[in-house]
Amino acid sequence: MGSRTAQNPKAAEWAKANGAKASAGTFADAAKFGDVVFNCTAGSVSLEALKLAGAGNLGGKVLVDVANPLDYSKGMPPTLTLCNTDSLGEQIQRAFPSAKVVKALNTMGNEVMVNPGLLTGEHDTFVCGNDQQAKAEVVEILRSFGWKSPIDLGDITGARGLEMVLPIWLRLLGTLKTRNFNFKVVK
Numbered sequence: 626m627g628s629r630t631a632q633n634p635k636a637a638e639w640a641k642a643n644g645a646k647a648s649a650g651t652f653a654d655a656a657k658f659g660d661v662v663f664n665c666t667a668g669s670v671s672l673e674a675l676k677l678a679g680a681g682n683l684g685g686k687v688l689v690d691v692a693n694p695l696d697y698s699k700g701m702p703p704t705l706t707l708c709n710t711d712s713l714g715e716q717i718q719r720a721f722p723s724a725k726v727v728k729a730l731n732t733m734g735n736e737v738m739v740n741p742g743l744l745t746g747e748h749d750t751f752v753c754g755n756d757q758q759a760k761a762e763v764v765e766i767l768r769s770f771g772w773k774s775p776i777d778l779g780d781i782t783g784a785r786g787l788e789m790v791l792p793i794w795l796r797l798l799g800t801l802k803t804r805n806f807n808f809k810v811v812k
């Protein structure tokens with residue numbers, strides 16, 4: 626678990642609670658350690674966080690981008706800092722061209738991300754990215770969480786739609802008064 630500071634108390638607490646294989650350090654420590662790296666930083670500052678992680682530590686690796694480019698500066702609900710013709714996923718891929726960016730899991734609350742069984746019945750998760758092998762690796766990770774059939778939305782420009790889901794997700798949060806919900810695609 627990376628952080629801006631090596632001694633982040635919450636990260637240390639998380640590492641302590643998650644067994645011998647868990648550890649905490651700086652973003653650079655985490656990126657260096659990981660074979661697969663997850664970007665779970667605030668979307669408005671993800672590029673800065675990933676710069677701290679270090680291009681050299683991310684190069685050649687699968688970088689799963691879970692972040693949403695949300696701007697909370699004008700209060701609730703947040704707005705997207707970019708959309709339609711660009712996305713955070715694409716910005717990250719452009720800034721770190723040798724990383725294999727896969728957008729995934731950003732369209733649901735974190736409780737559901739790693740535990741789809743929390744909700745009754747089938748519901749969906751998505752991946753997109755430029756590298757097929759990287760997407761296949763991420764799909765395997767998603768399967769290990771319990772996702773049966775993640776939907777592949779193609780190259781990293783698919784991140785536009787995945788990030789633009791956030792306004793409706795946030796609206797649903799207000800209406801349903803729970804974070805435990807998700808989207809289902811029916812053909």
Ligand SMILES: NC(=O)c1ccc[n+]([C@@H]2O[C@H](COP(=O)([O-])OP(=O)(O)OC[C@H]3O[C@@H](n4cnc5c(N)ncnc54)[C@H](OP(=O)(O)O)[C@@H]3O)[C@@H](O)[C@H]2O)c1
Nearest residue numbers: 628629630665666667668670674691692693731733734735
């Ligand atoms: N929480 C969810 O249910 C959920 C669901 C879907 C997607 N996401 C996305 O996942 C990401 C993480 O969400 P979150 O809820 O865990 O918390 P968050 O508050 O959005 O992000 C916290 C992370 O951002 C880093 N950070 C904050 N300000 C920074 C700065 N100025 N420079 C560099 N790094 C900075 C923090 O580092 P420090 O440790 O140093 O503070 C920490 O790693 C977000 O993009 C969010 O949209 C979250």
